[in-house]
Amino acid sequence: MGLRDIPGDGGDGAGWRPGGMEGHPRRRGCGNPEGRGCGGTPGPAGWFRGRRRFPGGSGSSPWPEQGEGSWGCVSASRYRGWHWDWHWHWEWDWDWDWRAEPVRVGSSDPRWASLCRCVMPSTAMKKKVLLMGKSGSGKTSMRSIIFANYIARDTRRLGATIDVEHSHVRFLGNLVLNLWDCGGQDTFMENYFTSQRDNIFRNVEVLIYVFDVESRELEKDMHYYQSCLEAILQNSPDAKIFCLVHKMDLVQEDQRDLIFKEREEDLKRLSRPLECVCFRTSIWDETLYKAWSSIVYQLIPNVQQLEMNLRNFAQIIEADEVLLFERATFLVISHYQCKEQRDVHRFEKISNIIKQFKLSCSKLAASFQSMEVRNSNFAAFIDIFTSNTYVMVVMSDPSIPSAATLINIRNARKHFEKLERVDGPKHSLLMR
Structure with missing residues (x-):
């Protein structure tokens, strides 16, 4: 996956480009071919955002396919509230000033350790x-x-x-x-x-x-x-x-x-x-x-485990809200939000609107795969997540590049696929 250079978040002119592991960005200006830290400061291979690192030592990656010491591209921000207007547009309410901060995604993060434990039933x-x-x-x-x-x-x-x-x-x-x-x-x-x-x-x-x-x-x-x-x-x-x-x-x-x-x-x-x-x-x-x-x-098995994983995923990438939809029906399976929002019916409105849009696509012999809505105040992503779900991620810091959030979603897929997999009764998702 080739990523175009995207302007950075600070006055250092930093941006993003492919580097380190294939398909993962690294900071522009890094002379290290492994994609290590900029400005002569060594850091783990992979990618991150912002000019400072989240403190923490090396360790095995939460995303096994990335190898050791991977960094997650995430930002910290909170918005006051949002809701869906039935007239097919977004309305947002803002009164906060926020800034982006990087977060280390690694096994040293206790939230990730809890995210990776789940026992699934053995049969359908x-x-x-x-x-x-x-x-x-x-x-x-x-x-x-x-x-x-x-x-x-x-x-x-x-x-x-x-x-x-x-x-x-x-x-x-x-x-x-x-x-x-x-x-x-x-x-x-x-x-x-x-x-x-x-x-x-x-x-x-x-x-x-x-x-x-x-x-x-x-x-x-x-x-x-x-x-x-x-x-x-x-x-x-x-x-x-x-x-x-x-x-x-x-x-x-x-x-x-x-x-x-x-x-x-x-x-x-x-x-x-x-x-x-x-x-x-x-x-x-x-x-x-x-x-x-x-x-x-009420019928979903281990729904508490699923909610825990979704909450920890949202906190790690510092999303303001994450929703999980069943892929065929677009019913809301689970969600996480960092605070109460003023439109309590926004989830159902999203389901209805996207379901109608999917049907419109099918009439044109096309299939709905993903959607991004971005303006100066927010960014919202709807994308295929697992073989049975879509995910919606809402970020209130619009300066975060789309590529960073999409990579975070892509990297989380393997773990959430395991939550749905039918394995032996003693199978669990543990850090390796």
Whole structure:
């Protein structure tokens, strides 16, 4: 990979160019062919940014392919907040002055030691997910948008589901969602609770019950929901329960909070002794992605390990925010942020916008791979991360060269691939 010279961050005129190991930049003006420190000061091979080094001794590299003593190109900065505007542009809010600092990425960093430890299960795990609700409530439409790359307006041509439709969706390599989309006609619903009861409700990990917020048969909806809960309590008492109050776009905006709160209280009361989590959803905005991201999050194995690795990765490269998306659905799997942001719905908006952009690319026989948004205040990168994920990195110091952040992302891929790999039960990611 050849990197063009990029202006440096200080008054020393320093920039970047390939050097040291193949494909990695070194400081301009370094006479050492191994890419060691500038100004006659020896330093480890590799690359870094800024005029001073992060203190620390030599050691094995956190990126095994780079060899010993590699340096990471990162900067320290923090921004006040950012959010996505639905009108397809970015809005940012700034009131801080920041400067870049280099950070040593090496085994001497305790954050990296913790990042590199993770135990993965030995076999693929299938999770049974029931998608239930009255006919016409919108179950198949939302499933098609999330998992089959439909756009909202195209769901109008979908017909009613007959009996049960099965689909298998692979997440993060070793997680397979066994999705049961159950038709909601009265005849089918009655069969689910009688002749098919054991088959339908056995070994369920998640029950998702969809309510049409404008249904004229609310009492019947509640009756069927209670029947589902009774069957779940008998056959899968540990299942997680989610209720989606759907088609909220049909409710007047000033009434949505009140109506949803009332419905949520009723559902939680009816669900006892089981607990349910309620979401308001619509296929026409980001609420659908918020709900499904939260549901899938509950099913991801070792999600705490993944979050720890993502947090440590973000801290090492000193990113302000890092998001991990599932590659096919663009659901948010995990994220790290250094501070609270004012737009709490920004993740779902990103998912929705990028998913729509991916679909537009596919119509042109092209594939979406990466995106960079940069101005004088920030830089945001969306790039392929592992075989099952995309990553978004937000840096609040725009003076950092794009090449540096992209190399950091590229170098982290191997470690996050290992988090998804199906290996023996005793396999762990340890520093070598």
